[in-house]
Amino acid sequence: MGHNNDLILRAAEIIRRGGIVAFPTETVYGLGADAFNPLAVARVFEAKKRPYFDPLIVHVAHPVDMKKLVKEIPLNAQKLTERFWPGPLTVVLLKEEDIPDIVTAGLPTLAIRMPNHPMALSLIRESNSPIAAPSANLFGYVSPTTAEHVQEQLGDQVDLILDGGPCPVGVESTIVSFLEGKPKLLRPGGVSLEEIESIIGKVEISRNKEGTPSAPGMLPSHYAPRTPIVLDWDDQSLVIDKEKNVGLLAFREPRDHLKFRHIEVLSKKGDLREAATNLFAAIRRLDRWNLDFILAETIPEIGLGRAIMDRLRRASIKGEIN
Numbered sequence: 001m002g003h004n005n006d007l008i009l010r011a012a013e014i015i016r017r018g019g020i021v022a023f024p025t026e027t028v029y030g031l032g033a034d035a036f037n038p039l040a041v042a043r044v045f046e047a048k049k050r051p052y053f054d055p056l057i058v059h060v061a062h063p064v065d066m067k068k069l070v071k072e073i074p075l076n077a078q079k080l081t082e083r084f085w086p087g088p089l090t091v092v093l094l095k096e097e098d099i100p101d102i103v104t105a106g107l108p109t110l111a112i113r114m115p116n117h118p119m120a121l122s123l124i125r126e127s128n129s130p131i132a133a134p135s136a137n138l139f140g141y142v143s144p145t146t147a148e149h150v151q152e153q154l155g156d157q158v159d160l161i162l163d164g165g166p167c168p169v170g171v172e173s174t175i176v177s178f179l180e181g182k183p184k185l186l187r188p189g190g191v192s193l194e195e196i197e198s199i200i201g202k203v204e205i206s207r208n209k210e211g212t213p214s215a216p217g218m219l220p221s222h223y224a225p226r227t228p229i230v231l232d233w234d235d236q237s238l239v240i241d242k243e244k245n246v247g248l249l250a251f252r253e254p255r256d257h258l259k260f261r262h263i264e265v266l267s268k269k270g271d272l273r274e275a276a277t278n279l280f281a282a283i284r285r286l287d288r289w290n291l292d293f294i295l296a297e298t299i300p301e302i303g304l305g306r307a308i309m310d311r312l313r314r315a316s317i318k319g320e321i322n
């Protein structure tokens with residue numbers, strides 16, 4: 001821990017001086033900057049090639065730190081943060097004036113969460129400021145769940161990468177907004193809708209034209225590897241051209257191995273938590289096989305299955321496969 005501690009102190013100093021640091025959280029790796037330093041935040045957008053209309057989540061090390069960032073905390077937001085923080089839940093509330101516009105893409109609201117990861121929490125504490133951080137990947141690509149993933153894409157852009165091993169949750173946080181008194185699900189994620197509704201009752205799902213849940217800046221096509229992912233296919237009628245190299249992203253152990261050049265199994269025993277943890281790394285591995293396309297199995301949309309299917313829909317292409 002001594003070695004890690006020195007690294008965290010170095011990382012915090014980089015943040016205080018306006019640099020950018022990649023760090024592990026329980027969901028995915030983040031690329032962080034001091035939320036109150038607009039130039040540092042601009043470097044995050046630049047490194048990721050992220051469009052400025054896509055706002056960032058601000059990470060705090062303690063629930064009370066949220067108070068200084070927002071106008072008020074509605075009771076239901078309070079209840080959820082008490083229950084799920086630290087953890088994969090982001091709340092969207094009316095922001096205080098002094099939050100730089102670049103962080104919120106000019107919106108009057110701010111997305112905030114307290115991550116459940118010792119390295120992330122020490123980094124924020126030692127930086128003496130909340131940290132604005134999106135996922136540490138190039139815009140539009142799969143989120144990183146290991147330090148190696150960050151190194152591959154952004155190694156030469158960031159000032160430091162803190163390595164905390166693989167992320168235990170593996171999908172991004174659930175985003176719930178509380179505007180005009182009504183809770184709305186903007187993005188399914190690491191805390192399930194069922195768990196949230198068990199605390200605050202029915203939550204409306206905000207949807208875009210395609211019918212997928214949507215926060216500002218979230219695009220229907222995202223998390224996309226180079227290889228096309230096909231989601232809507234039918235096992236019974238599937239005939240694959242022998243010339244084609246096809247991969248399978250399976251939920252459980254598949255029955256038929258023959259058709260596929262490479263198979264990634266998300267969870268042998270069909271466990272949604274395990275599947276979420278493995279999802280992004282499995283997509284990255286499949287993407288390295290130079291396949292013509294990847295068939296992805298659908299996953300039951302309960303619990304974490306909702307977040308997994310949301311990411312698969314955004315990662316997939318629509319249309320013909322042969």
Ligand code: AMP
Pocket residue numbers: 054055056057092104107109110111133134135172175177186215216217218
């Ligand atoms: P990432 O950390 O890369 O998953 O991106 C953070 C996501 O949080 C953005 O793409 C937005 O969809 C969402 N977000 C950030 N700020 C806000 C906000 N003020 N209101 C609604 N959604 C937000």
Ligand code: MG
Pocket residue numbers: 134135143
């Ligand atoms: Mg992202």
